[in-house]
Amino acid sequence: MNGVNHSRSRIAEVRSARWRAGRLVALLIAVIVIMVTAGACYGQRAGGAGASGEPADQLNIGSGFVPNSLDPAKINAAMAWYVNLAYDPLIYWAPDGKLQPRLATSWKYLGEGNRVFELKLRENVTFSDGSPFTADVVKKNIEYFRDAGGESAASLTSVEAVDAVDRSTVRITLSSPDPSLPMVFTQNRLAGNMISGKAIDNPGLLATATAGAGPYVLSEDETVASDHYTYKPNPSYWNKQDVHYGKVVIKVLPNPNTALSALKTGQVDVIQGQYTTAGAAESAGLNVAHAPQVFTGLALADRAGELVPPLADVRVRRALNFAVDRKKITGGLFGEYGTPTEQIVLSGQDGYNDKSFYSYDPEQARRLLAEAGYADGFSLKVVSSANTSAIAQAIADDLGKVGVRLELTNHNDPTNYLRDVAGGEFAAYAIGFGTMPVHLMGPRLFLPSAAQFNPMRSSDPSIESWYRDAAAADAKGRAELDRRIVARLAEEAWFVPVSFIPVFMYSSTSVTGVELTPQRPASNPVEWRPS
């Protein structure tokens, strides 16, 4: 009898356990259904403008960068979107490369020699904090940008005096000729992005807030630093027809695959792309815009041969240029998106020479090395970054075939890469340098004052003389002198340029105006509109 009772209780226990298990499974299924349903609703809400139910007046942008600051005088140029939305520049750099009036209605150099520059300012403009835009504020801005130590400061070192001639006229006097001020005062060169005078008096605020005269203003309540930045229309904007959205959100998406997924699913409408994902973006039916922008290759920093004596001989530096198969490397690394180059500027650009300097000729390279007394080759220490490690390796393979051995050190951390480039312990470094007018390149790349990218202070009297003359020349004279400078750099083989690699922008079909051109390889979110 006891045995029968025990069996019954076991059966009841098993049934009870099964019933509980069934209840648990049902509960789990219910939770999954609720989450998937909620997810579907969320997915619809998070969709891009017009793509999946999102109000058409919201633009969602994916940015690969966390801004180092929101202060236009301190932010890196690669992160210009964060200030483009809130700050109008003095001069607008249009997609066709032309400079157009914005907060300045006209500008010109006075007299000869590019030493005095005058701007006429737009009247009746107010900043988002309500303060007026005047010549005094422009003077304050230029002095602030010059002294703040940001990227644009290097372009303003020759500014000796800024005078507010009247309420709408500013005159800048330079200590040395500088023909590039119109470009320096555009949105992408940053120094033209005008900040309210009140904010400059308290610049700490600019790290987390905006105070510009642009179409939008940062909504601090809807912004989470390093995650997303929300902009709302600036109610006091002078040019309301340029406000295309009720809200613009920049979402930080550092991982390129994550950014592409977010674009495909409609969470964002525009992202920066890169050549590794360009094919996938095109396959997904997204709009892919690209334009060549960055010259990449080797910079032979030790041109005097202090670390590696063979580099003092121009025949050796030329041999390295002959030994590199630019077409093969460019095709292999960047496919259809890369452009082989023997010069540091692009065809059609300021300073370009319409001739070939170095065809691929390893035999000629070997001959030049033998003539210089290095028939057995030599070793060369090269430092590269995450962005240039692949091209450094490809160049190393080609140079190895003529006996020149590259000893590569790679830093994924850009700070360490820049430290080693400027440190003077590497005879060469792999370079990726965004193209710009020759006059702006000088103090950053090839003049003795270029502390970062000319670490051994290489100098060439011809280049320096032409550079000075070009600074004071008119446009025609400057074009000829710029061509000579670029040709001299190629003939003296200070660099081993290999490819121009493009910048990419991907956008959904809900947005138009996302353009990149060789004349302006940077797109500005204030130009983007609902399609």
Added chain:
Amino acid sequence: MVRLIIRRILISIPLVVVVTLLTFLLQSLAPGDTARAILGESYTPEAHAQLSHELGLDRPMLVQYWDWLTHAFRGDLGVSPISGIDVAPEIANRLSVTLSLTVGTAILAVVIGVGLGVLSAVRRGRLGRAVDVISLVGFALPNFWLALVLVTVFAVAIPVLPATGYMPLADSPGGWLVSLVLPVATLATSAVAVMAKQTRDAMLDVLSRGFVHSLRANGVSETSIIFRHGLRNAAIPVVTVLGLLFVNLASGSVLVEAVFAMPGLGGLAVQASTQHDLPTVQGVALVFTLIVVVVNLVVDLAYGWLNPKVRVR
């Protein structure tokens, strides 16, 4: 209990000092510095010297550390020299993301992992082997890869969940829950495997002991034997593993945060380290140390609840 808590808090003070001092020294000894990171391509030796002076980086290291420590004890973690943002609120914002991920994953690991472990220990046979296989697979799958697969399937191919992003709980509880599904599922895969394996082994050990046979002989129901006696005795090693798992999740979710573009503490730590943003690195190290202290305290309290003998010690 109160004495235990007070003792733990007192012990944690030198721990915090040692960890943050080590972090400070290691970060200071790493190549590069804050002024170099801020200047970037605008570097000149003169600008570097001036900025280093303005930021106080030319002072002796221990003076800089003491300055940070005294401010930190007053609740002031300083301002990031890179972004100009206050470190304390920045960390608070990101802590909520990391805790959402960590707590969510820990809950799933306990519910599913312990459940699977108990089930396989009780049923054994095929189910037991299946749990072993699932644990192995869970261990073997790289989080980063799994996250990309989940995004491709559940956000791109079948668009039912968001591919990226985090919705704060205060903004939308539903959105918050949904934004956590894929990242938590990614992290939980290995966490569930760990918990299932640990629970199964502990339960098998306990169920084979003599007192369990005595309980059965005395007619105690199987449910009571499993849950009241077996699981409670097996829980101590499981709680230990859970504590370690929680700490690992809090500090190791950086890849998952990156894939899902979630603004968590891990991402902040990586970003601050690469930018040589010392106040932020120090703040994150402080918070991670406090998380370890709190988790260890909770684990100790759980020991006491599960095994009264521990309370006496």
